[in-house]
């Protein structure tokens with residue numbers, strides 16, 4: 001979050017959104033690579049947006065602020081993906097879950113556990129990894145994703 005003004009209110013016009021704005025996916029992943037998990041929160045209705053969006057998808061307000069999120073939360077829903085995207089093929093089958101963080105923001109992602117070891121309500125902690133460190137072939141990533149970190153939820 002290099003732009004402190006951007007942490008107090010969302011961009012009000014499209015021209016205010018630069019490529020590295022924290023309200024874009026590249027900006028979100030740049031913050032994540034720096035160790036910050038950032039969500040937007042609507043000041044009108046309290047809806048969380050993770051990754052951040054420049055307008056609330058619940059009420060449409062552009063009065064959104066950015067807030068660093070806790071890394072811990074619990075499994076809300078989960079499933080097994082037997083044929084994941086190519087980059088994750090060697091890890092198949094993978095467990096994918098919707099996690100409600102302790103702030104109540106929700107984020108989906110892979111859980112580092114087999115399906116039969118995961119239950120609704122399980123506590124997990126988000127970890128940010130270098131893709132190659134967990135066996136993901138960078139050749140299968142889209143070019144704009146190459147510098148993006150991979151997040152995974154580890155059971156705690």
Ligand SMILES: [Zn+2]
Nearest residue numbers: 042045056059
């Ligand atoms: Zn709202």
